[in-house]
Amino acid sequence: MSVEAVGTVRRGRGARKANRVAFDTTMLPALHRKLPLTEPMTPEQVEKIDAASMHILENVGVQFRDEIALADWKKAGAKVEGEMVYLDRHHVRELIATIPETFTYHARDPGKSLPFGRDHGMFIPMTGAPYLRDLEDERRNPTLDDLAMFHKLAHMLPAMHSSAHHIVEPYDHPISQRHLRITYSSMKHSDKTFMGMTTSPKNAEDVMDMCDILFGADFIDTHPVVTGNCNGNSPLVWDETMLGAMRAFCRRNQPVLCSPFVLGGANTPASVAPTVAQLNAEALSALAYTQVIRKGAPAIYGHYLSTVSMKSGAPMAGTPEISLMNFMIGQMARYYGVPWRTSNTLGGAKTFDAQAGYESAMTLNAVLMAGANYMWHSAGWNEAGMHCSTAKFIVDAEMCAMGYRMAEGVRWDDFDEALAAVADIGPGGHYLGHPHTLENFQRAFFMPEMFDNNSIEQWMAEGSVEITGRALNRAKDLLAAYEEPKLDEGVDEALRDYIARREREIPAADALNQEY
């Protein structure tokens, strides 16, 4: 690409430094939606999906590859044959009825605790990336410092409601001990809500112990503070690791995402509505099990959702059927009165190019219009989750802030006043100096900072920087302005002591295990 050069003045470090004070890092309150949701199914079609899912649960069955879960199900009165569990629809309904429709997520900073469920939504960064694209857009394996960087950014970006957990995989620490350092990083660098590792039942218990230290003994048994994710193996399988981690969370009253892992067309039928029926059966079976573990424990209807290219076998994102399935799953979750999680800003682009922008925005819109409560993977996701892009992290977070504004709906409080301005200005005038404009412009129209809307001449005069460069500059400026939300010294010491003890107890396995 090229344009005639009209100037090469670049914004240097000095110019950026001068802007530092301008950042507003105040966290947005939990999204409270007022825009009507997109509901493609009639009530009859919702019941059709429900009936199909219940039929699957009763007749096809679900495999629980875990002896404790099988024993629990037997005790709860389910029909169990080998690893197969067959759930009666009345039993399922009775079990999921005790899942709280709403609860409060408690953060270290009580001012950042969040109402959750029904009309409320929250944005959580991506997690699990084995690579990052860093502050220079280099793709490489991440370290604990990189993880800390993302936790700091999540702490500062207003639309992010959580610091999540392993946004990137810290390869410079032994895999068997990694969950401890990840949890500590989430707790230390941000005072927002966070997620807890579910990589093994014991790891999940370590997270519970660390939450006890952070919030004080017994607090978490009555206050949700941390979210665990349990992926299903679609079709219709839950494995021992996930079920064990689920028990660790449920027993301590901490919410788990019950997440079938859907590769549409590969592990579900090649069709939208039947895929939703299968996914719904899978989610219901896990949601029901959370209540077998602990009646009344918070639990979240989840899923990871992609469709598979029948040409290459690759997972796809931003496609129309993913939007449709999100809309439908939202209807199902609301039908059952259970909060739900989906995945936001997904995509398969290898760089932060226009593909990444299209994919992420398509998903963001679907997720918002579907009414999801727990919008995971809301910043940084790229390359089908293989890397977290620092640039994209910044821009996605601003996109979430824009989506937030859209989902809040239309303001009417200044309607009459503004109409008076129309009469004042009259035909052919302009509003820029009118008192109503001066009073309202800051809140009237969102002014994205990562989109460049200047003329090409101005843009070239500022160095012809595309959005990747602008976002990386912003990330650097934010990090330079980062102020750590200090942990209580005693708590910090107790956490570090706990980690030290556990690291002595847990073998480091093969030193630095680079595989994940």
Add this chain to the structure above:
Amino acid sequence: MSVEAVGTVRRGRGARKANRVAFDTTMLPALHRKLPLTEPMTPEQVEKIDAASMHILENVGVQFRDEIALADWKKAGAKVEGEMVYLDRHHVRELIATIPETFTYHARDPGKSLPFGRDHGMFIPMTGAPYLRDLEDERRNPTLDDLAMFHKLAHMLPAMHSSAHHIVEPYDHPISQRHLRITYSSMKHSDKTFMGMTTSPKNAEDVMDMCDILFGADFIDTHPVVTGNCNGNSPLVWDETMLGAMRAFCRRNQPVLCSPFVLGGANTPASVAPTVAQLNAEALSALAYTQVIRKGAPAIYGHYLSTVSMKSGAPMAGTPEISLMNFMIGQMARYYGVPWRTSNTLGGAKTFDAQAGYESAMTLNAVLMAGANYMWHSAGWNEAGMHCSTAKFIVDAEMCAMGYRMAEGVRWDDFDEALAAVADIGPGGHYLGHPHTLENFQRAFFMPEMFDNNSIEQWMAEGSVEITGRALNRAKDLLAAYEEPKLDEGVDEALRDYIARREREIPAADALNQEY
């Protein structure tokens, strides 16, 4: 950015050539929406906007800077004072009641004629760009050959329902004669519907004459074939050029877009709902005038919609308030029973970077969920309309095809059959070889061709080409495979004779006028 290189095999011209036969260029039928629309206003709020707009029309008035229009309004019984016209709400309602809610757009190929209005939608490329980014992504002034290129691409891209008119401004032809060559190019290189120039009343009449030649005498008086756009000068002004062009179209029964040109916050109040009220008043005043010109003539509720950055004064796109206003305007147009136009895939990015992707996808989603009928600027728009990007043209068209699929809603016809597959496969299996999958995979999940969802290793082996490069390769391949939909020889000759005659009659002004 960088990744470790694993290969450098590039897809060359030969590889592309081998793929040529694979393109499906069959035009999609007119979109028939089944997905529920997003309607943020209650019926009472719709009436509140209506009442506010009618109040503006009755009390603030609209300026018609055109003597013929003022005389027409006097004759029609409106209150006229100088250039100000005050329209009674009952009079407005009576006038707009005769605008057809639906009609058929007739194309040169009758197989490409389109039902229009209510649940039907069509995608039209961007127009009016003074620059293009060409097949090498160079930004430069366009020529007639460049315009022909875009008309050829619009002809071949399935989701494009129109070849539009001056997608780019052909700078190699005198401005005073340009409309003739533009119209000919639309007619010759594509047999889809198209747009007609409204740059002056006389130019609009030339377009009507050329349509008479293309479709045969008298055909157009009873068949809409070409769309004209008339921009308003917000707030509340219509000028002589636009009104004269409007008359040329309406008198011959050709649809005009009555398009207030909104820079929210600059020429409207800094608030969403009042901006819609002003825009609605402006649109209603022009829609009413179309029926003064010719009762029963087709007319389309239109607008160009942006919000203005209060920091820089620059127009913004993809912002939440633009989505909200689109949703609301859709409700107003349906309240009046008039088809409506909006602008799709807008954005202010200078290159085809991630900003362009985000902006365009945000707008596309809003436009689809708002239920727009005439989705203009659906391909190529970038840099706030200053350039048409060839790469973006290709990708936008695929995005429209995906949006089309989403807006069609959910299929249920194979539901029972696919559920039987769930029972067949059972827990832990996969669906790739199942007969239902083999029968359905091609239509089940959209497989975007411009998104790369392969692994990074595969992507690097294919040359690490970002979406801009892939789209430009696709454009080259499409153009190599282009087959002209031949005009009848007599018609072609008559058109060329007409142009030759008019070019003798119209002074070429200052030779090649490079200003527009």
